[in-house]
Amino acid sequence: MPPTELLRSETVKETEISKHTISVLVDNESGVLARVIGLFSGRGYNIESLTVAEVDADAHQSRITVVTSGTPMVIEQIKAQLSRLVPVHKVSDLTLAGPSVERELALVKVIATGEKRVESLRIADIFKARAVDATNNSFVYEIIGSPEKIDAFIKLMAPLGLSEISRTGVAAISRGTLTM
Amino acid sequence: MAERILSGSEVVLQALADQGVEVVFGYPGGAVLPLYDEIFKQNRIRHVLVRHEQAAVHAAEGYARSTGKVGVVLVTSGPGATNAVTGLTDALMDSIPVICLTGQVPTHLIGNDAFQEADTTGITRPCTKHNYLVKNPDRLARTMHEAFHVASSGRPGPVVIDLPKDILVGKAPYLEPSQVQHRTYNPVVKGERSQIEEALEMLASAKKPILYCGGGVINSGLQACKLLTEFTRMTGAPITLTLMGLGAFPASDKQYLGMVGMHGTYESNMSMHDCDVMIAIGARFDDRVTGNLDFFAPHSQKIQIDIDQSSINKNVPVDIGIVGDVGHVLEDMIKIWKAKQYKIDANALDSWWKEIEGWRGKHCLSYKQPKDVIKPQHVIRRVHELTRDRKTYITTDVGQHQMWAAQHFGFEHPYEWMTSGGLGTMGYGMPAALGVQVAHPDATVVCFTGDASIMMNIQECATMTQYRLPIKTVILNNRYMGMVRQWQQLLHGSRYSESYSETLPDFVKLSEAFGFTGMTCNNPADLDDAIKKMLEIDGPVILDVAVDDKENCYPMIPSGKPHNEMLLGQETDGNEAIDSDEGMVLV
Numbered sequence A: 001m002p003p004t005e006l007l008r009s010e011t012v013k014e015t016e017i018s019k020h021t022i023s024v025l026v027d028n029e030s031g032v033l034a035r036v037i038g039l040f041s042g043r044g045y046n047i048e049s050l051t052v053a054e055v056d057a058d059a060h061q062s063r064i065t066v067v068t069s070g071t072p073m074v075i076e077q078i079k080a081q082l083s084r085l086v087p088v089h090k091v092s093d094l095t096l097a098g099p100s101v102e103r104e105l106a107l108v109k110v111i112a113t114g115e116k117r118v119e120s121l122r123i124a125d126i127f128k129a130r131a132v133d134a135t136n137n138s139f140v141y142e143i144i145g146s147p148e149k150i151d152a153f154i155k156l157m158a159p160l161g162l163s164e165i166s167r168t169g170v171a172a173i174s175r176g177t178l179t180m
Numbered sequence B: 001m002a003e004r005i006l007s008g009s010e011v012v013l014q015a016l017a018d019q020g021v022e023v024v025f026g027y028p029g030g031a032v033l034p035l036y037d038e039i040f041k042q043n044r045i046r047h048v049l050v051r052h053e054q055a056a057v058h059a060a061e062g063y064a065r066s067t068g069k070v071g072v073v074l075v076t077s078g079p080g081a082t083n084a085v086t087g088l089t090d091a092l093m094d095s096i097p098v099i100c101l102t103g104q105v106p107t108h109l110i111g112n113d114a115f116q117e118a119d120t121t122g123i124t125r126p127c128t129k130h131n132y133l134v135k136n137p138d139r140l141a142r143t144m145h146e147a148f149h150v151a152s153s154g155r156p157g158p159v160v161i162d163l164p165k166d167i168l169v170g171k172a173p174y175l176e177p178s179q180v181q182h183r184t185y186n187p188v189v190k191g192e193r194s195q196i197e198e199a200l201e202m203l204a205s206a207k208k209p210i211l212y213c214g215g216g217v218i219n220s221g222l223q224a225c226k227l228l229t230e231f232t233r234m235t236g237a238p239i240t241l242t243l244m245g246l247g248a249f250p251a252s253d254k255q256y257l258g259m260v261g262m263h264g265t266y267e268s269n270m271s272m273h274d275c276d277v278m279i280a281i282g283a284r285f286d287d288r289v290t291g292n293l294d295f296f297a298p299h300s301q302k303i304q305i306d307i308d309q310s311s312i313n314k315n316v317p318v319d320i321g322i323v324g325d326v327g328h329v330l331e332d333m334i335k336i337w338k339a340k341q342y343k344i345d346a347n348a349l350d351s352w353w354k355e356i357e358g359w360r361g362k363h364c365l366s367y368k369q370p371k372d373v374i375k376p377q378h379v380i381r382r383v384h385e386l387t388r389d390r391k392t393y394i395t396t397d398v399g400q401h402q403m404w405a406a407q408h409f410g411f412e413h414p415y416e417w418m419t420s421g422g423l424g425t426m427g428y429g430m431p432a433a434l435g436v437q438v439a440h441p442d443a444t445v446v447c448f449t450g451d452a453s454i455m456m457n458i459q460e461c462a463t464m465t466q467y468r469l470p471i472k473t474v475i476l477n478n479r480y481m482g483m484v485r486q487w488q489q490l491l492h493g494s495r496y497s498e499s500y501s502e503t504l505p506d507f508v509k510l511s512e513a514f515g516f517t518g519m520t521c522n523n524p525a526d527l528d529d530a531i532k533k534m535l536e537i538d539g540p541v542i543l544d545v546a547v548d549d550k551e552n553c554y555p556m557i558p559s560g561k562p563h564n565e566m567l568l569g570q571e572t573d574g575n576e577a578i579d580s581d582e583g584m585v586l587v
C-alpha cells in the first residue's frame, strides 16, 4: 500500500478506540499464522476475531481476516507491523477502505423441551437461522450474518436452553468493484 | 542452464560463498556435523570457533556493524540454537544483519522430542526478522539467498535458517543468487517526492530546528553518513545523535551537540525540548531518547524518515512521515534544498545557536580528575586521546562504562562504535570485539567493559588467544554493577541489594591463564603509561583499571521525567534521591 495512505498524521492524534476489520493476504506457508498471532500477542494488540483459509491454491495464498480495536495510532501500527512480515503480500483496512460486507457463521446448540423448544424455533425463524440437526430435545441452528446479528440471536437463545456455540469468526470483503 | 545437484551441505557453503561470505562464527554439534565436514574440505570460508553460541551471534554483529556486511553464524540444534537466542534478540533490537544457520534433527524426527531437538523456528520467531525451516531440498538454495536479501535489505535484522540433518546429507539442486527473485519482500527505498518537498519547506521555515539522527543512518551506509554531514552543513542546523547513531556525524564538528537521551548532553536534550522543527532520520523515538512522552519536544513539528513504516508514528506522532532509505532520501533532500535555494532564517538560527551555546556553557560532561583515584570518564578520554593516530574500533558492554564511552569517546566516523543499544546485553562487548578484529585484523580494537559485564562472556578469552586477536579489553572496575548501584542510590534509598561484585577474579592471573597479558592500574599518574603499554603489546590484553566506585553517570534524565529536567550531577554531587513513584516502575 502507498505509504501516504498510512502516514498522514492528522488522523492519528485522536485517542478514541475504534474497531477495524483488516484483511491480510499471505503466502500459505507453515508458521505464517503463528507470525500474525504472535505479533498481536507480543505487542499487546487485541484480537476480537481471526479467520484464515487458502483463497488461491495455485498461488498458495491465504487470506486472514482480523477484527481488532485500538486508537488510530495503534491501528496504524498494526497495519504497518503486519505489512513488514516477510510472507505478507497485502494489508487492507476494510473499515477505512469504504463500505464492506462482513459475515460470520455460527452453529448454536439449544437443548430444551416443550414451550422453550418451540420458542427457540420461532426465534430461529425470525433470524432466518436453519435447524441443521434435531433430536427430541435438541436443535443445532446454523445462522449466518453480521457478528452483531449472531450476538443478538445468541442472547435470545440464552434463556431457552442454549448449551453450546461454535462461531467461525468474521469473513469480510469490500463492496462494489474495489479489490485488494 | 543445467541444474547442479550437490549435497545439502555443499549447497549451503556454495550459497555462502556466492553471497560473498568470508567468515562464519560458530560452534559444532551433532546436527551440523555434515556442514562442519564441508567446512573442513574447503578454504574459501573461514570458520572462527567461539566458546559459546551467544558469543557467535555477538561476534557476527560486531563483524556486520563494523563492515556494513552480513554477519554469519553457525550453531547446532537444541542447546546451540537456544544459546543463540540472546544474540538474535540483540541483533533484532539494533537492526543488525545476521544470518544464523541452526542445525535441526532430521525431518522425520521433528516433533518427536528427539535428542537435542528444539522448536527453533518457534522459539526464534519473535526474535528474528524472519526465519525458515527447510524441509524440502528443492528450497534450500532459494532459502539461503532469500535469507541474505531479507537480512540485509529494508530495516536489517537477524534471519534464522533451520537445517534438518537429512537435508544437509541428502542431495539438493543449487541455484545462483541471480536465479532467485523474492516474491513479497521488496522494501520501499525511494521517499515520496511531495513529502520530501513538504518536509524541506517545514525545515526551511524553522526558527529552532534540530536534526535527530540514529542507527538507521549507519545501516544505510557510509554514503548516507556523508550525505547527512553534507545536508547538516548546508542547513546550519544543530544535530544530535542517538547511542546507535554515534559516528554518523563527526563528533568534533561544531554543529554537533553530543548524544541525546537519558545520558545525553544537556545541550542536546534542551535543544530537543525547545526545538520548533525536529527532523528524525533513521531514529525511532526510543524511550531512552524521549523521556516522558507527554513532555517530549512540546512545541515542535516533527518530520521522520525511516525505512521501516512501523517506526513512524509508533511512539510519537509526526507531522510528516517519509518511508524510504535514509541515503536515498538525503540525496533527494540535498538536491531539492539546493534547487529551491532554501535557507533557514539567519537571524533566527543565530539566536537559536546563542541559546544552545548557553546550554553548552554548562559543560555537562566535565569532571575533576583528583590525584588519588582514577575517574572512569578519564580512562575513556585518555584511551581516545592515545588512539587518535590509529584506526580504532570501540565495543562496550552494558552499564555506566558504556554510557561514559558513548559520552566521552568522540566518534568521527561510522562503523567504529559497537554497542548493545536496544537490548542492553551485558556480555556483548568482548565477543563483538572478536568479530570486529576478525574483520579488521590490522586495526586497534578496544572493548570497554565493566567488572560485572566481562564475566558474562569471559570464556571468549580463549577465542582471542586461539586466533591471536589483539583485542584490548579495558575494565572500568568499580567493584559494582555500577549502573544498578546508581539506580539503587537514586531510586531505592541507597539500599545496594546484590549489586556489589563480591568475588572478582584476579584479572591479571586470569589473562595469563588464557595465555595473554593482564595489567592493572590504580594510580592516576600511571594511567597513560598503562594505556600506551597496552596498545603496544602485540596480542590480546586485559587492562583492569580500578576506578572511583562512587562515581555516577551524569547527566541523567530520570525515567518518567522530561528532557528539561535533567540531573547534572555537578550540582547534586550524586546525592540527590529521585522522588518519583512513576520513575520507580519504569526501567
Ligand SMILES: Cc1ncc(C[n+]2csc(CCOP(=O)(O)OP(=O)(O)O)c2C)c(N)n1
Pocket (backbone or CB within 6 Å): B397, B398, B399, B400, B401, B402, B424, B425, B426, B427, B449, B450, B451, B452, B453, B454, B476, B478, B480, B481, B482, B483, B484
Ligand atoms: C544480561 C544482562 N543482565 C542484567 C542486566 C542489567 N544490568 C544493566 S547494567 C548492569 C551492571 C553492569 O555492571 P558492570 O558491568 O560492572 O558495569 P558498570 O555499570 O559498573 O560500569 C546490570 C546488571 C543487563 N543489562 N544485561
Ligand SMILES: [Mg+2]
Pocket (backbone or CB within 6 Å): B399, B450, B451, B452, B476, B477, B478, B479, B480, B481, B482
Ligand atoms: Mg562495574
